[in-house]
Amino acid sequence: EVQLIQSGTEVKNPGASVKISCKASGYNFGDYYIHWIQQAPGKGLEWMGLVDPEDGETRFAERFQGRVTITADTSSDTAYMELSTLTSEDTALYYCTKGSVVRGIIAPFDCWGQGTLITVSS
Amino acid sequence: SYELTQPPSVSVSPGQTASLTCSGEDLAKKYVCWYQQRPGQSPVLVIYHDNKRPSGIPERFSGSNSGNAATLTITGTQAMDEADYFCQAWDGGTSCVFGTGTKVTVL
Numbered sequence: 001e002v003q004l005i006q007s008g009t010e011v012k013n014p015g016a017s018v019k020i021s022c023k024a025s026g027y028n029f030g031d032y033y034i035h036w037i038q039q040a041p042g043k044g045l046e047w048m049g050l051v052d053p054e055d056g057e058t059r060f061a062e063r064f065q066g067r068v069t070i071t072a073d074t075s076s077d078t079a080y081m082e083l084s085t086l087t088s089e090d091t092a093l094y095y096c097t098k099g100s101v102v103r104g105i106i107a108p109f110d111c112w113g114q115g116t117l118i119t120v121s122s
Numbered sequence: 123s124y125e126l127t128q129p130p131s132v133s134v135s136p137g138q139t140a141s142l143t144c145s146g147e148d149l150a151k152k153y154v155c156w157y158q159q160r161p162g163q164s165p166v167l168v169i170y171h172d173n174k175r176p177s178g179i180p181e182r183f184s185g186s187n188s189g190n191a192a193t194l195t196i197t198g199t200q201a202m203d204e205a206d207y208f209c210q211a212w213d214g215g216t217s218c219v220f221g222t223g224t225k226v227t228v229l
């Protein structure tokens with residue numbers, strides 16, 4: 001069974017950084033891009049960026065460029081998303097999801113993690 | 123930047139048909155996916171490549187894409203279909219865009 005299991009809830013102060021993880025299982029981790037999606041409370045879905053686990057190539061949405069780092073470790077089949085200089089507007093649920101086409105960037109997202117809540121508050 | 127617009131809400135009676143729209147410039151030139159998100163749950167892919175259903179998705183879900191709008195149709199809507207639905211497409215192959223989302227209420 002294909003699964004993405006994410007790390008737990010984080011509470012951070014404004015200005016801090018946070019790094020969350022997404023552990024994959026049930027498929028060849030290196031073959032499919034991992035994407036990160038933000039969902040603010042009561043709001044819609046917003047794509048943050050992606051990583052190619054095979055070679056570490058990344059792409060980011062303009063809004064998050066320069067503030068987000070996405071990495072992948074093929075030795076542990078785990079992807080990471082680090083967000084810096086946090087503000088209250090970063091309080092949201094963050095999902096990792098995988099593309100459904102081998103080596104395909106433009107692909108439907110066929111499996112989602114359970115989400116990680118990041119709360120930014122002083 | 124590219125935008126996808128959806129009506130905020132749609133109400134439907136059990137057993138009836140719900141039609142959800144997703145509007146974007148020249149949307150027919152892009153592949154559209156639809157995701158269902160039940161309350162408190164992660165999104166689930168219900169339609170990809172405009173009109174294809176993933177394994178395990180009921181036949182009552184169908185999709186189309188023409189001109190500037192894509193449509194998700196739920197035929198014979200059931201109470202379990204009550205959820206938020208998001209359309210999604212890729213802009214120029216470099217940026218993923220989600221629609222604003224539609225809340226489907228089954229009355």
